[in-house]
Amino acid sequence: MVEFKLFGIGILSWIVFLPIVGMIVVLLIPKSLTKSVKYVALMFPFIQMILCVVLWMNYDKFLPGVNTLEGFQFIEKFTWINVQALLWDGSVHIDYFLGLDGISMPMILLTSLISFVGALASFSVKKNEKGYYAMYLLLVTGMMGVFCALDFFLFFVFWEVMLLPMYFLIGIWGGKRREYAAIKFFLYTLFGSVFILVAMLALYFSSKDPATGLHTFNMLTLMDPQAIQSDSLLGGIGTNFRYLAFVALFIGFAIKVPIFPFHTWLPDAHVEAPTAISVILAGVLLKMGAYGILRISYPMFPDAAIYFIYPMAILGMINIIYGALCAMAQTDFKKLIAYSSISHMGYVILGIASTTTIGMNGAILQMFNHGTITAVLFLMVGVLYDRAHTRGLDDFGGLANKMPKYFGVTIIGFFAALGLPGLSAFISEAFVFLGGFQNETIRVITIISTLGIVLNAAYILWTTQRVFFGKLPERWGSITDINGRELLSVVPLIIIIIILGVYPAPILDLMSSSVNHLVSFVTEASGIVVGQ
Template sequence: MWEHSSLLSWIVFLPVIGAVVLLFLGSAGQIKRAALLFSALPFGLSLLLLGPFLDGTVGARGAGYGDVYFQQRLTWIETSDRAFRVEYFLGVDGLSMPLVVLTTLITLLAVGASWNFEHWKTRRGLKGYMALLLLLETGMLGVFVALDFFLFYIFWEVMLLPMYFLIGVWGGPRKEYAAIKFFIYTLAGSVLMLIAMLAFYFYPAAGDRTFDILRLATDPKLHALFNDPATRFLGYPFGVAMFVLLFIGFAIKVPVFPFHTWLPDAHVEAPTPISMILAGVLLKMGGYGMLRFCYPILPGAGEYLCVFLGWLGVINILYGALCAMAQDDFKKLVAYSSISHMGYVLLGMAAMTQAGFQGAMFQMIAHGISSPMCFFLVGVIYDRAHHREIDRFGGLWLSMPRYGSMATIGFFASLGLPTLCGFIGEVYAVFGTFDSSVLSRAGGYNLLFGILAATGAILTAAYILWMVQRVYLGAERPEYAGYPDADRREMAILAPMALLAVALGVLPKQTLLDFVSNTLNGILQITPQMTTLAQGAAAGAGS
């Protein structure tokens, strides 16, 4: 029963149904409760799907790459001669299931964080805001469960417009600039992804053409074609060219230096709930795309470009940390910290080791918990102080002890303190880098990258502790003495993220690593097999 099910369709499209229902509601209370219901239902269903993965019912904790569950598959678009065929193909595995749960959870918490909508400077348009938030959830969920490349691309584009309007209409003073910048960057990446998608479809012979992502990754004939150095695209090796096109498209979302400049502006101008989704889910779409497309389909190109990708990861780590140290805006500091943390994701993938891949995946989930928590913590104090200048705060722990206790968990998880979620992913990524044979063969870069990444962890500790000292410690300032502590709604939003941050840090193997390891190891098992096929095809072409 687990192989085929319509549950994924319900999870993906319940938010759309909710957005339609909102159009017929009048009062603000009805709109809020309906939005909460239609964001809670997908979360509940995602937990229902998660259970069989955790207890091993659907396979060995997620099984290997290519083993997908809760599939729903039918022909969606097809020409009469079957020359062009698109399937409605959904499914989840150990790579996508954690991200589905993360998406539904963070969206639910973001709806709760929007409960004080009437107190924002822009008070009008609650119905439109909540409807767009639900449409955004559908786009994000579709990206993680689509197993047809064409369908994946549609969901990727569906996500773009709601986020553009959520920033551009309900954002801060420079909201239009931030929204347009986000739109242009994302659209540019989408164009590159579209070129790669069409190339994957039309390069094979007519009988072998497919948008099926799993077949693109596991069909030996297609792998031999895509990884054959004799296969050219505009004069370049096909595999390398496609890897670069896809990588740039996904790197914009991560974001990877130098495609990162949209992120600080978007975070600073976006409302707090939208920053939670942006940091918690949207950035993960880029890392997921690399693990779903780049490395399984084009493993030879991944190895060929490993040093370049490793340098980008290290630059992200160090550049993001140094920029965070220079900020006096509380929210912008958290935004730049995201750039640094996501650098470990890229470095772990560049290592192409089991520890590296597991560290990259763990870091995505850990950052998806700690970063939304940090943004909400910033939003809580902004609602009271109406500013985000770090040097103007002080002694908030004394003024707001419940808020201060949650801030300790959130920011120390971001710092990477052992027993909290931020520690494991970074350690695995660094260990995987030291142990990387591909980086070692490329010139011994494994040691250099590992040392630089470890240095980044020291810089992270520096700017987090600097911020905590100025905002939460020290003498209590009189102007903040009367501020109310975190209320029940705010604690209800913070508590699940705090519990997950501790659970992932204390029980990393039981909560996530066992769950994702087989799928990620399956990607690495594809690599030597398909590289051998590509080398054989190249030798045959040479003779």
């Protein structure tokens, strides 16, 4: 395998830690050059994006990854903490272990794209720019780290570190109720982390690396049933402790997705966050929960995963329908999109629950697509809010004629969110439904979930009507159309949405061999074959 190194440091480390370098640079910019802060800050996600494109060009789509070390690419593995046992069984070994496979690769691409778009959308921030961009770049590092980490401890550190900048970004640069929203987000996620931490420690003490005979945080080893000691807490198959550990992990990840009933932080956080941060939240952060389920819960607890298919699918269904119904009831544009996010993440959960190749492919594709589509929608709300200083849906009307370019871009985003054939979300949602239908256990639930499509169409068309059609209220007589910079931040996303709608292969190819491997691994390891 070709090694990708720059100045002796692996490319993944560059991608993960470049924003930290950016943060330091931004903080060192003298006061007299405050105006240049945003351009300097933009440079780092841009370089990061270029590096991600390099990764993409060199990615071998046939390698499966998941639980095989040789299936991972761009691996970087160094000993981070190594304390030898002295008097008793107290040795600790933690690795700095990064690598990519078909599950993380699409997420890396998405993160770099959304980070760049978000940095571009941040140009409207006027208050304390230095602090803003420093926090923003720290956030990007956290996100990238979560998707690259293959050591559970490292994963957890990145997972938590991300919370700090998010708290400040919502709390300082947010809207009226920002303090409430920020602390709610923080406490909710930290509450979830508690359960992840418990499960992580239980896994650690239940495992022994066959090679070294020590407990391990290495995710790949933890996925190996041989490495889990049969006489330990999590030993055996289908024991109560394994189910409990799975549920603990699931709660931790569900809060991030968010899955009903842990979703209440999301509308608050979205509404109060500044535009760029809403974009990041919806575009990347929500995916982390689902990613965690795919990367950690499923391969480490295949027996429990199969056992809990049914409740998971029900939660997915509730998310789809409940989210859509809530969205329909909103009068605030941003809140509407927040609830539509909940609805769309329901498809991801349904796809994951199906445990079929096609459903899982659909789920990951939906994660990617939802990232791009909601980013467009949040950016568009931001554009409107910057001009009108209100987000009330009923305050608008007839904007289609007044802002034609804006209308054009937004309507593509809307139609994509609605699942119109030819746009990206259609394919992923169809895959999810196909997968769900294939799995007999959750077939009925899948059929009920399709109702979500109708509800989806209803609130989106209704919103279109309320904002763009009808009579233009007089006070918006002087409203201006979308400008060049705003267009620049959104057009790449629109192009991706259209291309993936017509030809989803570029992303699907990345993931399919990993997904195949994951599904067969999970079904085999649990001893149950699904879909037959």
